[in-house]
Amino acid sequence: MKLRRKRVKPIGLKDVTIIDDARLRKAITAASLGNAMEWFDFGVYGFVAYALGQVFFPGADPGTQMIAALATFSVPFLIRPLGGLFFGSLGDKYGRQKILSMTIIIMSVSTFCIGLIPSYNSIGIWAPILLLLCKMAQGFSVGGEYTGASIFVAEYSPDRKRGFMGSWLDFGSIAGFVLGAGLVVLISAVIGEASFLDWGWRIPFFVALPLGIIGLYLRHALEETPAFQQHVDKLEQGDREGLADGPKVSFKEIATKHWKSLLACVGLVIATNVTYYMLLTYMPSYLSHNLHYSEDHGVMIIIAIMLGMLFVQPVMGLMSDKFGRRPFVIIGSIALLTLSIPCFMLINSGVMGLIFAGLLILAVILNSFTGVMASSLPAMFPTHIRYSALASAFNISVLIAGLTPTAAAWLVEATSNLYMPAYYLMVVAVIGLVTGIMMKETANLPLRGATPAASDMAEAKEILQEHHDNIEQKIEDINDQITELEAKRSHLINQHPRINE
Template identity: 40%
Template sequence: MTSAHGATAVAVPTFSPRLTRRAALAGGVGTLIEYYDFSVYGFLAVTIAPLFFPNSDSTASMLAALAVFASGYIVRPLGGVFFGWLGDRYGRRAPLVATIVGMGVCSGLIGVLPTYESVGVLAPVLLVLLRLVSGFCAGGEVGGAATYIAESTPPHRRGFFGSFTPFGSTFGFAVAAMVVAVFTSAVGSDGMTEWWWRMPFLLCLPLALLCLWARARLEDTPEFTKTKKEGRQAKWPLIQVLRDHPVAVLRVIGVAVATNGTGYIGLTYMNIYLIDDLGFPADQVSWLSAGVIALACLTMPLVGLLSDRAGRRKVIATGVVGYLAISYPVLALMESTSSMMVVGVLYLAFMVLNALLQVPAFPMFTELFGGSTRYTGVALGFNLGTILAGGTAPYMATWLVQQTGDNQAPAFWVMGAALIGLLSLIRLKETANTALPT
């Protein structure tokens, strides 16, 4: 097409509403199951720590279990690079199927592992291996889901439909908390320790089959189909994205540090904090966590709409400033009350702020890279940020409390992550309501 002035105009792609809805549903459901698989370990850390890492010092046992939780994140960038190469080179669909199957199998196998009492040191070794393979697969999941949804959605609706990715990831934590709460309430803490801790892991297997059914029916995105037809796939996406978009990768890392460094305190450490440090009953905390996380998820589509209207940058900035203001007071007020209701309100405020970070972040990530390197760029930057501040968050929070004797010390971790996110927004050009870069 040419304009009236003779200049070549850019063809505006057409988006099928049916494809957009299917992409959002498959991406959201898959991410939900991924984060259920990955987070159920965190909710059962208190239970399984002495089973795999017996120690007379309960804190040392817990730190070992949380170190294994963090180990699953160490290999995520490698998974992001591998599945990013696969997705940018050969299509978005195949890695989205492979990642969820790999994660489901690994998490399910944790449910049949022998404990330290049965096989000694082999038990934690097998646990670490399964977490590493699961983490490798997880490295390609979120970046792929965000990319698939963004490339299937019109620009003015990218924030709303993009909210299905963080909705799925966060609600996966809620589902994990609910499942753990159901089993804990039914069989008690002693029953969970004896055998029933295995059931939440075993449920990962049928959930993976459900996601396989949803994703196997997907087609590749119009954006990738066009890129492939024009022969523009990058041979080595990692090299190309680091050469052409280094600042964009750094921005993704910085914002991912903020989203994960704040979010994982609420999603995983808060459960440990309320049970181990403040002494609330484990079954009540599991139900509280599930309810709070689910309520926070309900705000996400609204935040997505807001980011389409107000812009990604403003919404993210509001969230990080909020964390800088309330993190320490929230933890201090939790410690000063015995009311589960008050704790729930404070917890909810903490998690709603994370929605302001997560929801606009994912579409913004995809809007920073061209079609030939988008999967790799998003997966690489997000996973590096997740390593730095996500998987390590519960470990660092527990360590800070142990070293300082201050139960509010994790607030400084949250504030530091939020500050990094704020700095990452400096001189960022607004990307909402724009066509994806080619």
């Protein structure tokens, strides 16, 4: 039976999407601000964990208070996969822009409400229960936030600049952390520690509401991404029912057909976020509770480190567009594996300059992951399932990574070994190394299921020529394979007495 070949329309210059710079800047600003909002809360929560422990768990000893407060930080990660499934499905059906507007509303309101919760001394057990409910609402909204924002930026970015543009998303994360931590330090310094424990800790959470309103305004004014709009246009032309029903691919089918991408996504997210939470959420508590530095002292060190990370972050993204994403994942994982113990030796030295050096090395390693994650993850899946698949895999991974502060605090308390966080990071480094080796390189390539995207017409012509050259090379490779197979076929035929050509 002769197979009918489906005719594929050749890709021409008109098929290359030209990205408008003004729209691209607005998209990055809106996505990054929402991500900054998410990490603003993480930063505030990590840096006021000691205060929250005393306010919401006053009957426990200091070590248990710290673990309890950090556990309240970790528990909402159980809800994130549900939020990922919910918002991911909606994002693939209704578009990225609408869902990102929803997530920032829930996130800012739930963060604001934390500042309204009375203390344990006022309402008893209801205080930690209400805190947990607010954190769970945050977890549900955050389940669709980072993945949606990374997809939004990736689908708006030109192929040759996706690494640089995507790096600004985690620039927003770090900036949110700096803002949250800096606000904690400022308020504590102005009103004093006693007043901060009494009522001052609430102020940073109140700031979340105006930040959320600004983010909502910016996101609501944006248009849908070019890649998703192309997907909708195709459905309108060939499958109007499909447009109404949304994606028809179940998670089981995604796991079956895209299992390599799912594993790569899980590995990269675990390596990145465990390092992230260890350095930026757990380390302030480690410095104050375990190494006995004052809270403000430990916070100032971490803030200085994060300010340095802000400068390194876009450089990593820019370099990944030139050298690829995989080298940064592989080199970062090797560095984390070999340097974690030396870094914690420096952190435990008692010498301020050496402490700073140890943290700075870990921060640069973290930058090698965050600099490429937002551009790598969306490129792993095709457009019609990108939000669903990425949100599911991402949040299952973050569920594991979110236990980092609690697990690290418990391990140190249980073993009295101050190097347990280093061992923890070394295990994660192995996961990152395997991921870097197995993942496909996606730098300078179009997103799966999307046409090429360029910054201007000149770049579009270059991309189209490269695309055609790549096709010619693939044809030559196939011809070489055919020649080899024909030679093998002839060799086998010659060995058989009854087969004639």
